Amino acid sequence: MSQNLIVLKTAQKYLIIILLFLEIVPKLQAQTITRGPYLQQLSNSGVIVHWRTNVATESVVKVYQSDSTQVTSVADSQLTTEHVVQISNLKPDTPYHYSVGTTAQTLASGKDFYFITGPPTGSARPINIWAMGDFGDESTKIYMETQKGIKDSYLKNRPAFTDLWLWLGDNAYCCGTQAQYQKQVFDFYGSSIFGNTSFSAVPGNHEYFASPTGRVDRKIPYFDIISVPTKGEMGGISSNEKAYYSYDYGNVHIIALDSDGYDDGKYRVYDEKSKQYQWLKKDLAANNAMWTIVMFHHPPYTKRSHDSDAEPELQYIREHLVPLFDQYKVDLVLTGHSHIYERSYLMKNHKGHSMSFNKDIHVVQDVNGRYDADAGSRPFINKNEGTIYCVVGSAGRLDWNGSHEVHPSSIYSNISIGGSLFLTVNGNRLDGRWICADNVERDHFSVFKNVNKRENFHVEYGSKVHLTSSWKGSHVWSNGNTKDSEIDYQALRAETVIVKDSLGFLEDDFVITVTPQPIISTDITESEVCPGQSVKASFNLQHTDFNKWNYVLELSDANGSFDTPTVLAKLNQNTVQFTLPDNLAEGPNYRVRVRPDADFFEEHPSQSFRFNKPAKGGFVGEKNIPFDTLVTLNLRFTGTAPYTYKLSNMPESVTESSDVSIKINPNQAATYVLESLSNACGNGKIDADNAKVSILAPLSVEDDNNMVFSIFPNPVSSDLMIENKTGKTIKTQLSLLDLSGKKVLNKTLMIEKREIISLEGIPAGNYILKLKTPSLKVSKKITKI
Template sequence: MNSRFFLSVLLHCITGMGGAEAYAGETSRNFSDSSQLLTRGPYLQMGSETAVTIRWRTRMATDSRVEIGTQPGRYKTIIKDRETTTEHVVQVSGLKPDTRYYYRVGSSTGILQGNKDNYFRTAPPEGTQRKIRIAAFGDCGTNSKGYQAGSLNSYLRFTGTNPAEIMLLLGDNAYSSGKDSEYSKNFFPAYEGTVLKNHVLFPAPGNHDYYSSSQASRDGAYYRNFTMPTAAECGGVASGTEAYYSYNWGNIHFLSLDSYGTETDQKLRLYDTLGPQVTWIKKDLAANTRKWVIAYWHHPPYTMGSHNSDKEAELVHIRENFIRILERMGVDLVLCGHSHNYERSRLMHGHYGPENDFDPGIHALSASSGKYDGSENSDPYITASGKANKGTVYVVAGSAGASGHIQSGYPHNAMPYSMNDGGMLYLEVEGNRLDARFIRRDSVVADQFTIFKDVSKNVSKTVRAGSKLRLSASWPGAYRWSNGERSRSINVRPSRSQNFFVTDGRGSLADTIRVKVVSR
């Protein structure tokens, strides 16, 4: 490190003042060797329609500087924070919804890191119909048997130039004790060069994340390394804690929950349904207006992988006491980790007992695989918006980094689509359609399922004879109209009353539109 640079840093440490400021039109220069200063990141947190938080770590304390723009290499807005620190946390606000921004980070002395792969997308508003992409990594804080590298590389190959916008962590994000040194060794190096630079990260804690602190303290490395919303900055109802929170992304409402930490003097847990966390969950879900609800946390209610949900008290209590609340309040999808494998249910409801009590004739609301891939018995799952007890799909995806054994009798009776291998879960949500794929570490899509909401409609329309009428199918996907057209929407000019039909071509979805023609 040259003496001029060292003196500049030293002066910042002595005279730095707090408070972020935004500027436009300034220019900056690069450091000759950013590796001398940058030790972690950058990575993205707390994304919303109008803001995002950018974090990074430096070896020496400096002030903070973020430059952003809507085109790579052109950074018209500069945000500066004069306070000197090694943990840089800069909120960028005043952004436009559903817009891609490029950024780079550094200090008043120069830019530490920034290239065409440094970008983020702000959240789309409610009502958006475009495809939203989500990546979920469970138990990813280790590279057991190459699971971490294989899962990440398979995801990157699968998504190519259209990666996810947000990244969910399902807990156990750094092995084996959740220490800061383990985050520095086992988590950030694996992801910061690729997905952390351009996926807004929304984590949940696991038991290993707590082992270096305590269940009650909520002050371990997990909480120091990540910035989570506490005051509804990203939507939902304010939780008042980084341990659990909610946020909105387009038509999706997410809940990130804490299944291991304890609350209040009584040391209540997630499954103690009168505790602060569940009290907040009920308020949050009651206030939600988004079409889709996805909840995720670490400890699964159903598993016969490396953990046994019939024998382990935490898992038993979550199943018996907690998930009925989510089902009653319309949660569509539950994602968990903890077991180091992949397990998936059908659309199901009402099973809160041990494995042997599961009855597919009672608890599975569909006998289909839900794969919607043209294979036998693969119809998608169909539900309705806002309907209580309409069914939930449960997924365990805890093998994005960790490997493990399975229980005798695997898979769990409620989780028939399961495999003991590494991988991650990739989601796409487009309007009223949700597609999920388990991408195995060898790049094979080893399981998939699709859920539709509010489809196969029977509607009536009235039009004057010869007037143009636009008809649309109630789902995104494939279409076969009774007049031979294959697009989602068609224009017709009926001269007489008639019925129009559209199907998905697989016999799974069908709309009937009854058009009544009246005289001019």
């Protein structure tokens, strides 16, 4: 093979590699998210994460706890641009962060991407819902400004976490195409909302404009965007249709209906032959949640944008669906379609023309529901029947048909500015706030169930009664508590405890009657007690059952006070033998009491008794005392006086004093021993280490006038000077003895002129210094200070 051919083939090989590299690298670099990620079907155990990429990739979602510990990772190796990943087996009511991407690359993560799993079914913890319809329209400036203002007002007013975002149809104009959803919804709201807020949606008529046959076959982009619980996996009856579904979230049951599409190509939701209508009846009948919210697009009651008197489909919904809502006591119906905000009375049984609406017949509670300080602004109280209808169709679009006629069922209606509805369900309370594009709240309402209750309690005196108000909100208790929704009340007398809300619309009454106050009395037989002595105590009960309580025997302080009692024993019968602890201070005013595990008994402790401490003692001071013509022996006693004691060679004595000094005149060495000690507790304890003292024999005469050495200073604190007065070097043996004769220092010195002897480390006291030379012995008493 020629050299040129080899070079050509090699070049071809590298060219192929380069071309492959140039083809692969852009694809790797081009992996970007073009939609999302966004959340669907948030439950108390999981969530579905959607996102779209510009090229087909595998799908990986990683979930983390708040401390960044990875909880789970779910991967799907199938290459796709439309990623849908189900996350399961999470804990309820728990915050998580997440990221999405591929096994090789994270495409989205950070502060926007989190969720909190739903509460357990039936939980009463607060649930925050954001509801809106008829948004996603950029065809006019006013629509775009309205949508932006509502987004901004949401971001300013959003709660710590929004559980659900409800879309009420006509979500992307004009026709619900993928491009319109992308630009006017997903790009517009962005990851700061979509990354952490799960939405549930219903289609409007504009969703179906995406296809000429959309209403019949339901093959429109909207259904490719959403994932909904069609199998009853979050509660509710299985619908097996993405167009309509239901689920439970805490104590709320949400039903989503398709009011524009056709079942079997011919039946709308209001047709009683439709599968959707039949499913709705079954779902409502099976529902046991405290709150029921139904959402769909077309309102049964509306004026000034669409007109429910003039449009047949709105009339049919009113005639066929409203009776179901009345029968099953639906609490709230949310719709759009009319580009206006309208809120109705709590109402029922109205199916006809608006002119037939009669407040006396159709309004369940004739209040405005605003629940504020304005006169007559009462909430809806003890809602048991009737429904509130809210049209929330001005979250982008804002249209007026020229009519000034407000539907007579409306408590509040506004066509001049757009807004969205913030809902909070907190136990048996539901609040709605309509916040507008200018960040002003223009309507609010509150609904309560099962409030204003009256309860009777007949309890034993002093027992704790747990009282819980029947609502969430402000509380003013008759005992002065203005902070808590529930209190523990100790029943010490018959009375009615009342709790009200701060505006006086709500009131619970708790009627409490009590038995007579229980009494407990304690007795002992002794008036004086010593350590180790067994003492018997007994107690008696009145107005209560012995077996109801646990008991302890308590000891007062020396002054008879039980402010800080000492527990001596636990009791399971009404008599007990006990001994007092040795470490008690002596005193004449001790008492005992038997105390139950309650603080409301009338208590009668025992009579006072005296606690005596056994005698202890010994000599204090030096154990070896230098001989003197007058010597003092010092004794110290503890325990209860008087003390009886005897020293050897002395008669027995009695003293009240704890410190005793005895003067003696020795004439020779002697030893004194404390032979006995006693008091009221019998024979005392003599300290063995201090049981005797010795008086030393007189010392030999010291040579203070020798002409050889000068010894100074005396007393000495640290350094002792020995000065040689002869002018010649003298070899000297030095010894320092304590008064017992023990050498504490011993050394040989060659003293020329002056020698310094360090006494550092030698205890203070009296010592004998001895100096010995070949021709001289010197003995001198030295005091170390």
